[in-house]
Amino acid sequence: MSSVDEIKARLDILDIVSEDVQLKKSGRHYMGYCPFHNNTRSPAFAVFPESGTWKCFGACADGGDIFSYVMKKNGWDFKEALTQLAARAGVTLEKLSPEQAQRKSLEEEQTELLEAAADYFHQLYLYAPQAKHAREYIAGRELTDETVSTFKIGFGLNAWDALRSHFMNQGYSEQDLLDAGLLTENTDKGTTYDRFRNRIIIPIKDHNGRTVGFGARTLEKDGIPKYLNSPQTGLFDKSRILFGLDASKRFIREARQAVIVEGYMDVIMAWQGGFRNVVAQMGTALTRDQLQLLKKYTKRFVIALDADAAGVNATMRSLTVARETLDRDSEIRFDPSGLVREESRLSADIRIASIPEGEDPDSIIRNDPAEWAKLIGGAKPVVEYVTSVLIEQMPIDDPKNKSTIAQQVIPMILDINDPLERDHYWQFLARTLQVEERSLRQLNIKQQRKNSGQRPVVQAKSKQPAMPEPPPTIDGRPNGGIPDPTQRTKRRETEFLGRCAHNPLLIRQVNKILSDNGQAILHAQDFSIQIDREIFLLINNKQSSGEVATSGQMWDSLDEVLAERLKVISKETINSDKKPSRSLALSVLQWRAEKKKQLLTEFQQMLRTAKFNGENQSLEALAQQVESLSVEIKEIDHAKMGISSRSKHRYAHKW
Ligand SMILES: [Zn+2]
Structure with a gap:
């Protein structure tokens, strides 16, 4: 038995969760208030002891196994979770391979x-x-x-x-x-x-x-x-280190916010002034690795770089990296013509603090700590900042500039999670550029059609545009955890990982097929258990950073526990298919649909119980969940048909 499985076998997820959540038995699972979002009305958090999994049916819509739970709860990475849970379960983690041991001792x-x-x-x-x-x-x-x-x-x-x-x-x-x-x-x-x-x-x-x-x-x-x-050494890689994070991570978690500054002295002075959720990037702009590191602790960032030209450039570049790196939620939207499409929102909040010209955090805090608090508190949302920087560079008396600016800013508006806030920024951009809001939105639709090169996904019934008041949604992430994955689902996931471990580029190909067919691209949450999510992230990071790693190199970079899991996965993978990307994309959709169907059953049951108990307050939200799940399942089926008919077509063509 692998150490991960042994830990799972020895620890009871109910014990672990009960430390934070009061659970009540309800059928074959336990319910409580979700510890990860503001959940007070009706319990949205379920634990399934048989499969050792949990699931939030509310705003965070996350789920997973015991590892995912303690990681989310404590802001740990997988390694930390493994060490802690192993200690708790009394499991000794297995010895390292000779090369790993040698590297570690060096x-x-x-x-x-x-x-x-x-x-x-x-x-x-x-x-x-x-x-x-x-x-x-x-x-x-x-x-x-x-x-x-x-x-x-x-x-x-x-x-x-x-x-x-x-x-x-x-x-x-x-x-x-x-x-x-x-x-x-x-x-x-x-x-x-x-x-x-x-x-x-x-x-x-x-x-x-x-x-x-x-x-x-x-x-x-x-x-x-x-x-x-x-100099760069095996240990020291500027692009993977944030100065101050070792000390500030605890405070970042507490403050639910990380402030990113330019230099060492800024962090040190902030610390001395009592501002402890501060880290410094080590180069000119934030890197993907740094953001990956930071987002374990919070999803709210304030970038507070110097106001000089270099600082502005670094901020703009950091924003680009952030938009590419941070997780996205997907949301079903109704466009003005009544068609449904899926849009992705950044599940992070990034703001920019404007440091007055000629100052830096160090000097501000030294002169007046209160001024610093005010600057951070008043940090501008990305849209405002970027718009003002762009207008500075491209005066809007030239109408061409208006369009260029709009095209750069609109994607950032679409990233905003809160619909009211999003509306606010449509209006803001229209006002600032002195154009009609309607023309901006049309520009957006045109751009989207051009980008996706296809029609929106399905015809909507008579439905209003998304309501400003967000009900608890289950689709916060495309496929946030699941109650209890079936054997078949698990097999599909394992097989997928096995194939991609051999050929990481498959992920890119599958993503392309998925997005061409109106479906969300692969996400760690697509996988049921945490260790598989880790493996997916690892392979995915490799392929998206353009690093060409041989499978041997990849094995070497793996932690022992992950390597062990990957070995199991690879053994189960039979390489038989000539068109792996298409059949893998289909397989992804199969397992997504299966999980959604399972959820749907769960919700329908909850809906019946709520009706029976006269819990009217949760009825509406539940009914909405049931409806949107049904829509999503239909969309997946639609995409599946699209993919398989195309491959049949090609097949026929070839012969
Ligand atoms: Zn929740």
């Missing part, structure tokens, strides 16, 4: 060295006579002793061979020091020397709190570069 040695170096720099800063000007500089920036010690601020001596001889005397080799990025190599002369000289040194930790590198600020007037970082 990493551990390097972290140890880096931590020793951080201590070395910190001691120099505190006590070395040669660090007097460094201490004066830090005093000038008004950092307290407590802050200096919290962030372990350090100093590198103005010497070529101080750190090198210090650590070589302790038994480290020159190669160790080079590998850790502490020395620089002069390849011409074949010599090495201390990398960080006469600089203030700030240790950089990853989100688990391991020291992985350093950022070093020059103490020389006009010293170049102003900030010198560790």
Whole structure:
């Protein structure tokens, strides 16, 4: 039995959930108020002890197994959940493969060295006579002793061979020091020397709190570069690290918001001022990896970069990355001609704080912490910010510019989750560009038709456009968890993953087929159990980052537990199909439809119970759920027909 299965077998999901939720037995499952959304009217959260799964029937519409539950509840990643649950279940996680063990021990040695170096720099800063000007500089920036010690601020001596001889005397080799990025190599002369000289040194930790590198600020007037970082090493990759996250993650979760600033000093000063949900991106714009990391803790971001041209560019680029990276919810919409289509909304809230020109978070907080709180509180929604930046670049006295701006801003309006807010921004954009709102919306429809190259999905009955008051929806995610997946569904999911592990590009092909047929593209929540979601994300990240990984490389990058699962999956996969992408797309739709049908049955039952008990308040919402589920199932059937008829057509053509 795999360790994941063993954990599941030993732990009772009811015990775990009962710690947070009061559960009441109702038929073969248990119901309670959902701990993940504001749920007080009628219980929307169900636990199915037989299958060890849970499901929210309300606003968050999420679901999964015991791993998904503790991850969502505690903001853990899968690894953290695995460690915690294994400890609780008394399961020893299996040993690593020789290569994995070797890599891990190398990493551990390097972290140890880096931590020793951080201590070395910190001691120099505190006590070395040669660090007097460094201490004066830090005093000038008004950092307290407590802050200096919290962030372990350090100093590198103005010497070529101080750190090198210090650590070589302790038994480290020159190669160790080079590998850790502490020395620089002069390849011409074949010599090495201390990398960080006469600089203030700030240790950089990853989100688990391991020291992985350093950022070093020059103490020389006009010293170049102003900030010198560790070189890229196995441990230190700027694009995968957010400075401060190890300490701030707890506060980000509590505040349900992350503030993203530009530099180390901004984070440090914010921390000192009592603003602890702050992290710094390590380069010019946010990267996908950084956002993936951050979104485990919150879905609300405030970007607070400097107001200079570079800051504006970085903000605009970060927004693009964010729109591409963050999860989307899909929603069925009725367009003005009465046709239904599926639109995706960003399930995240991104705002931009406008830092006054010539200031940065560091200076603002130093002068007046209240001013900072006000700036963050008043952060502008993306639409307003982007519109104002674009108008600055493209004056709207030229009518052509109006259209260009509209085309860039409209997708961001469509991303907004709240229908009222969305309407507000249609009006805002119309007002700002001095055009009719109607023309903007028409531009949007035209654009969408052009993009999708096809008609909307199904003919609507006589139905009004989506109501502003959102009922609890079950389709928050296209296929949010399920009550109890059937064996057949599980087999389909496993087979899908097995195929894609061999050929990650299949995901892209399947997504194309799905979206060509009006269906949402693949999402981690399409898979019933958490470990499969992890595997899907891993494969999907690989293919979408354009990284061409051989399956061997992929295996190497896997954690043991995931590798073990993938081995099982691959064994069950028989590679027989000549047209895998089409049949896989069909299979995805099959299992989506199956899950939705299961949900539908569940809802119909709940509806009958509600009628019987005279619970009128939940009747309407339930009836709506039943109706929208039926529509969705029909749409899936429709798409299935579209896909299979096309493949038959091609088949016939070929012969
Ligand atoms: Zn919920």
